[in-house]
Amino acid sequence: MKKKLIITIITITAATLVFTSCMPGGRRPFGAPGTKPDADMTVPAEKSFNIKTITVMRQDISDRLTLSGDVEASTSVDVYPNTSGQLSLLTVETGSWVRKDQMLAKIDPSRPGMNYAESPVEAPISGTITQINADPGATVSPQMPLFTIGDISRLVITAHVPERFIYMVESGQTAWITTTAYPGEKYRAVISSTSPVVNPVSRTLKIELSLSEKAPVKAGMFVGIDLITTTSEDSLTIPEKAMLSRDNQTYVYRINGDRSEKVNVTCGIKNDGLIEVTTGLKDGDILAIEGATLLSDGSKVNVLDNEGNR
Numbered sequence: 001m002k003k004k005l006i007i008t009i010i011t012i013t014a015a016t017l018v019f020t021s022c023m024p025g026g027r028r029p030f031g032a033p034g035t036k037p038d039a040d041m042t043v044p045a046e047k048s049f050n051i052k053t054i055t056v057m058r059q060d061i062s063d064r065l066t067l068s069g070d071v072e073a074s075t076s077v078d079v080y081p082n083t084s085g086q087l088s089l090l091t092v093e094t095g096s097w098v099r100k101d102q103m104l105a106k107i108d109p110s111r112p113g114m115n116y117a118e119s120p121v122e123a124p125i126s127g128t129i130t131q132i133n134a135d136p137g138a139t140v141s142p143q144m145p146l147f148t149i150g151d152i153s154r155l156v157i158t159a160h161v162p163e164r165f166i167y168m169v170e171s172g173q174t175a176w177i178t179t180t181a182y183p184g185e186k187y188r189a190v191i192s193s194t195s196p197v198v199n200p201v202s203r204t205l206k207i208e209l210s211l212s213e214k215a216p217v218k219a220g221m222f223v224g225i226d227l228i229t230t231t232s233e234d235s236l237t238i239p240e241k242a243m244l245s246r247d248n249q250t251y252v253y254r255i256n257g258d259r260s261e262k263v264n265v266t267c268g269i270k271n272d273g274l275i276e277v278t279t280g281l282k283d284g285d286i287l288a289i290e291g292a293t294l295l296s297d298g299s300k301v302n303v304l305d306n307e308g309n310r
Contacts, residue, residue: 048300051291053255054307058283059237061276063230063269065168069159069209071221073130073150083119084141085109087134092147094132098123104147107140127151130219152219155211157189159225160204168229169194175209178224179217187215191227232269235276242287243267243275252281253288253295255303260288262297 089106092098105121131148134140157177161169171194177187188211195206209225217223242252243265250267253260268276281287288295289307 046300048258048302049260049291049294050302050304051255051288051295052305052307053286053303054239054242054289056236056238056277056281056283056285056287058234060231060233061235061237061269061271061274062228062232064271065161065165065227065229067159067161067225067227069157069223069225071155071157071217071219071223073127073152073219074154074156075125075127076130076148076150077125077127078145079104079121079124079147079149080142080144081105081107081119081121081140081146082142083107083109085119085139087136087138087140087146088118090132090136092129092132094129096129097127098129098149099126100124104129121146123147123149125149125151150219155217155219156192157209157211157223157225159207159209160199160202161207163198163203163205166198166205169205169207169227173227173229175225175227177209177211177215177217178226179221181221182216187217188212189225230269232276235268236278236281236283237274237276238281238287239289240270240273240275242289242292244292253292253299254281255286255288255301258300258302260295260297260299260301262295 085107087105088108090104092104098104100123102123103120104123106118107121108118109116127149128151129147130150130152133144133146133148140146169191171191173191175189175191177189178185189209190212191207192210193208198205211217238252244251244253249264251262251264254263255261263280265280266278268278270276286303286306288301291301295301
């Protein structure tokens with residue numbers, strides 16, 4: 001019995017020595033009582049986010065109302081025939097310049113079995129024929145305008161402002177005019193007059209703009225209008241893509257060294273991809289743009305490029 005006990009103790013001791021010898025350097029398993037972690041076991045490195053940045057700058061920024069309009073002669077008159085009948089003679093064409101009292105056409109009021117003298121149609125003012133509404137042989141009446149005569153030496157632009165935007169419009173405001181005929185070109189105009197009443201059918205207010213410089217536009221052209229309603233001078237501006245919103249908060253990530261800082265901001269005018277910032281930032285602040293959606297307050301960052309303010 002004593003011999004068996006000795007053999008059992010020797011076996012257990014040998015097994016323990018074999019297990020311990022399997023550990024590096026004969027050490028105990030990590031986590032066992034009295035043990036320490038290996039010196040080469042380190043905490044994982046903090047993740048760094050690659051970003052691109054912009055610099056907050058001061059510049060003028062304007063709020064705009066976008067409209068469409070038509071180029072028209074400053075003075076325009078519709079010409080009606082004095083009688084019903086057949087248009088027997090047309091003496092002018094579109095673009096013709098005419099003088100006051102010049103004959104433009106003749107109307108034959110004759111009917112089968114009843115012959116009458118032809119009735120002339122005369123120009124009530126001097127100007128250019130901008131529109132002809134009938135061809136020879138057509139039947140016309142005093143209720144239908146036959147011609148439009150305009151003074152195209154001075155052109156104006158007419159536009160209609162929706163009722164909800166009327167409060168933004170007043171005489172003297174500047175606008176920039178664009179055309180499909182001259183892409184990339186802009187021409188300055190000024191509101192010269194506004195209608196005293198709102199059209200009860202379209203619920204719009206008619207405005208008239210005068211071109212303040214020689215622009216290559218022609219009567220009848222369709223134009224785009226960027227009406228400048230408010231201008232904020234020397235304002236802090238940032239690209240719209242730097243702005244983030246969540247939980248009714250508008251914020252940006254300001255970069256301080258290699259760390260991001262969440263900053264709540266208040267916005268003002270928005271225009272052409274830029275936003276005016278009225279509170280929260282200062283001139284020269286560096287903000288994250290590309291990669292900003294991945295950040296949180298205090299994130300580690302790696303700045304790849306600074307795009308200035310564009």
